[in-house]
Structure formats: structure tokens, C-alpha cells
Amino acid sequence: MAEFDDPNALVAATYRAHYEGYRRMDAYSPFPIEELHEALGAHHTRLPLIVLIGGITGCIGGYLLQYWTASMAYPVNIAGKPLNAWPMFIPVTFECTILGAALAAVLGMLALNGLPMPYHPVFNVPRFALASRNRFFLCIEAQDPRFDLEQTRGFLETLGPQEVSTVAN
Secondary structure (H helix, E strand, O other): OEEEOOHHHHHHHHHHHHHOOOOOEEEEOOOOOHHHHHHOOOOOOOHHHHHHHHHHHHHHHHHHHHHHHHHHHOOOOOOOOOOOOHHHHHHHHHHHHHHHHHHHHHHHHHHHOOOOOOOOHHHHOHHHHHHHOOOEEEEEOOOOOOOOHHHHHHHHHOOOOOEEOOOOO
């Protein structure tokens, strides 16, 4: 983990790390930096697909539940109307679609973000407490395919940081 005292230095270091082939990295700052998302090699998320699948599942589930109850489980012939009168199923089907999509969005977001995570190894670095005040950190994770402890530490030192720390798990 490299510590910087300037947001521009953090963005420049992140661009360079991405250019050098590091892909599993994260940056921490006390305020949002718009360029940082792009510098980290922003990738598209699968969350919209998860929400779509949740909505379709809710839609089909809501409709089938109403169909089953109205025409199979408890068939009641009212004024000669058909048991499967689909126009009356529309409001509940719509609400089940919204419910399924909303639940998929919340649960998918939590799963894709790796939450809940009550503890993260970066808190082992004593100076990381300054990340919420006035310091900026770039952390290259050990899961990165290009990661080698000595080589990565040497690379981070060439970026001009205030300090380079090893994050112990």
C-alpha cells in the first residue's frame, strides 16, 4: 500500500499501475475523486443483469401464483367469467416484478461488493486512519496475477509516495 499526500499523485500512480498491468487494486481517499474510477480500470458490473433476472422472476412468479390460485387451487365461477382472466392479474404481477427487481438489486449489490465485511486487512496499517482525513492510498492486492511482494513494493516506491507499507492479513 502506497500513501500519497495529493489526489493528483494518487490518480497518476493509479494510471501508471494500471498501465504496468496491475488489475486487482483499490484506492482510498477522504473525498470522491472522479478520475480515480477510470484510473482503476473501471469495469462494467453485472448488477443490471441480476436486477433484470430478479424482475422477470418476480413477474413470472406473481402471475403463476395468481393463475394457480384462481384456476386450480380455488376455482370460483363468478358470473360466468373465465377462471384465467389475465387483466385482473396485471396489478399484482407488476408489484411482484418491482419486488423481485428491488430484492435482486439489494442482494446483488451486497454480494458483488463483498458485504457485509466487518473487517478489512488495510486497517492493520497504522497510517491508514489518515485516509479519512487528508491522505490518499493505493493498495495493490495479493490476488493480482502480477503481484510479487518485493517487485510490487519496488514498483510502488518508484511512484513517489510518502510511504509504502505491507498490508498484513
